[in-house]
Amino acid sequence: MIRLFLGHDSRESVAWHVAAHSALSRASEPVSVTPVALSQLQQVFSRPPDTQQSTEFSFSRFLVPWMCGYEGWAIFMDCDVLVLDDVSRLWALRDERYAVQVVKHDHQPRETVKFLGQPQTSYPKKNWSSVMLINCAKCTALTLEYVNTSSGLDLHRFNWLEDEHLVGEIPHRWNHLVDYDDELPLDEVSVLHYTSGGPWFPDYANCGYADEWRREASHLQLTL
8 A cells, every 4th residue: 555645734725635636546556645634633743833834734744654653655745746647656666775765856946935925945955855755664763752843944854864865866757846847748747846836826827837737626626
């Protein structure tokens, strides 16, 4: 069973459902999709909101190893994605040498504000944690206490790992940053990531690859 966790933000529920549908409809192996939703983590996730966080799952994503009992593997993705490929192909890239495997972007945003007026921040390893292959048994440092009390930078820069070499790499196609990365033919992209805002927001109705997202949403008979 492929365990896929999608970050859930109550302001982007439509995006979450489209992301889940896009992954499930293309999967050739059994996939379980679990929301990382604050409403379901109230008893264990106690850190107060941070003015720098742009989504409700900015930090709770790091509870995935705990949610898996620190066993086996899992995939985490932000909810503002569109999966265009079979997730079993990503699952097949699991490498026991690593604790996590990510696309190692050098993402330096040009703007200071993104969707819903949320602050756009710049820091090393930005967006690395937006799509992760997670080897849960090697992520035991992500205890409830650590996730609840550590700084956002420590979490997102993987400072909880003893060795930076425990962060492996996956092909760039699995986390294509819309309107930052050069536009590519769809057959060269596995995951579109609308990181600054997607077409479910009126202000981003004409962002890159907007028609692809709307086409996927139409399969769910969603009215936007």
